């Protein structure tokens with residue numbers, strides 16, 4: 001049965017709430033305002049986007065889209081580590097209000113949740129989507145329609161959640177949507193486990209990169225992310241490349257993100273995530289004004305119960321220690337919600 005947008009909307013778990021929001025264009029406002037142009041539109045104007053789409057599509061025949069480098073032919077139905085087919089599988093798409101404030105704005109971040117994942121962490125907070133691949137398989141044209149729908153209802157960006165294994169589909173859908181009027185930034189919301197070669201293909205297409213930096217130690221990465229011992233080195237290089245492409249986060253006059261890097265780091269129990277090493281590396285390698293979100297919302301999910309070291313939530317003390325490290329190394333652009341939580345815990349401790 002052909003999967004239509006109407007069908008998807010009916011089955012999406014979250015979309016109902018999105019229908020409450022009225023349209024808002026990123027470019028709405030005074031007639032003489034200069035229109036902000038997304039990177040992918042500039043690339044299309046230069047005639048280079050179509051070539052990148054062809055190069056990306058070729059990856060499916062010998063899949064090397066991520067550092068797992070499975071080499072499977074996804075066009076022939078073969079599946080690699082991520083178990084993803086050649087078409088994108090979508091769990092849901094909707095305005096998301098739980099992201100960073102500069103992505104959410106008034107109308108929400110236009111999140112598209114792709115099923116399957118190339119990292120597969122034991123503590124995955126989205127495990128029914130990422131590990132079990134729940135969702136609907138769709139075509140690239142449908143994906144383009146979803147992007148346009150999110151823009152139409154006022155979302156400030158297209159937030160591509162776990163995009164690595166479907167990057168070629170995203171590029172193809174972006175060009176289709178561009179021809180029909182897409183003009184808001186793409187947010188590449190990734191685990192950070194990305195190949196440099198693939199990121200270079202995205203140069204000039206993505207305006208906002210939002211990588212995780214999950215661990216700084218190879219043994220932790222291997223243990224909790226399915227043998228990905230190279231995660232720390234690979235992700236550090238990936239973040240440097242992302243920064244080279246788009247730089248420090250820039251906001252428009254309304255405080256909405258339009259270009260740059262947002263680094264996310266989830267504090268884990270028992271210093272598993274290596275927060276101090278991360279902030280030291282950032283302070284020594286990137287501008288101190290790099291936006292970093294040190295997150296406190298770790299919870300025990302999926303198979304984390306099998307690992308005593310991570311089978312509990314974090315304490316206020318562990319979060320404060322992480323935030324104190326960021327301060328100690330001079331990072332100046334910490335996520336405001338993390339700062340507010342830090343201030344709350346500090347206040348509570350001092351009373």
Ligand code: SF4
Nearest residue numbers: 063066069070080082
């Ligand atoms: S995207 Fe999937 S199939 Fe391709 S290399 Fe990565 S894990 Fe393997």
